[in-house]
Amino acid sequence: MFKVGDVCVKIAGRDAGKTCVVVDTLESGLVLVEGATRRRKCNTRHLEPTGKSLDVKKGASHEAVMKALGLEPVQRKPKKAGEKPRVQRKATASGAPGTQERKAPKKGAAGKAAKPKAEPAGEKPAKAAPKKAAKRPADAQE
Amino acid sequence: MVSGRFKSRTYARSQVRTPGGGNVLRHTLRKPKKAHCASCGNVLAGVARGRPAQLKKLSKTQRVPTRPYAGTLCSPCSRKKLIEKARQQQA
Structure with a gap:
């Protein structure tokens, strides 16, 4: 249906109305899109083909695509992979003393679950452990 | 006597039972009705309702979806319009 280099207009989302390539x-049937829109996967149902086609390589960069479209590239903040994940709740990771005492029996289970994950990715236990710790008090009440 | 400003129909009246056991009439401002699509008339999702003073407290993203034609057209109608636009530009 859609080939690499097809020029389309997005019809859904906050990028709607903008041209992209x-x-x-x-494999999932989705399509990677770049141009005046954000670089992202997109469902073909949310694209309206214009019938034009450009000579663009597979996986082309933002600058290459904008040049082919005849537009100026947009300044984008680079995504930092190693940045701190979001909100740390009453966290086992940061270790506030009051909360640790309350959650000591449950923390053991969360700690055990967190430990095998600790080595492959440094960020994941920080995300996974607070979520588990936050759920436990609700279960205990019920 | 009820003060004149409460006689307006923008105020809703309700009977309230007080802790002392008496009944009292209370006047509350009505909320404005939900926004509707300009072309098909369906209720618009994601559009905040409230009096001007309440809406002013909200940020722009809290009032309306982040999309072209957000507060005016529903999502199916806005898609139709964008498709029309794209096809006009082709021709």
Whole structure:
């Protein structure tokens, strides 16, 4: 249906009405899109093809696509992979003394679950442990 | 006597039972009705309702969806319009 290089207009989402170019087709049936829109996976139902096609490589960069479209590239903040994850709740990771005492029996289970995960990815236990710790008091009340 | 400003129909009246056991009439401002799509008339999702003073307290993203034609057209109607626009530009 959609080939690499097809020029489309997005009809849904906050990028709706903007021109973009198909840059890759994925196995799931989704399509990777780049241009005046954000670089993202998109359902073909949310794209309206214009019938035009550009000569663009698979997985092309933002600058290459904008040049082909004849538009100026947009300044984008680079995504930092190692940045701190979101809100740390009454966290086992940060270790507030009052909360640790309350959650000591449950923390053991969360700690055990967190430990095997600790080595492959440093960020994940920080995300996974607070979620588990936050759920436990609700279960205890019920 | 009820003060004149409460006679307006923008106020709703309700009977309230007080702790002392008496009944008292209370006047509350009505909320404005939900926003509707300009073309099909369906209720618009994600559009905040409230009097001007209440809406002013909200941020723009809290009032309305982040989408073209957000507060005016429903999502199916806005898609139709965008498709029309895209096809006009082709021709």
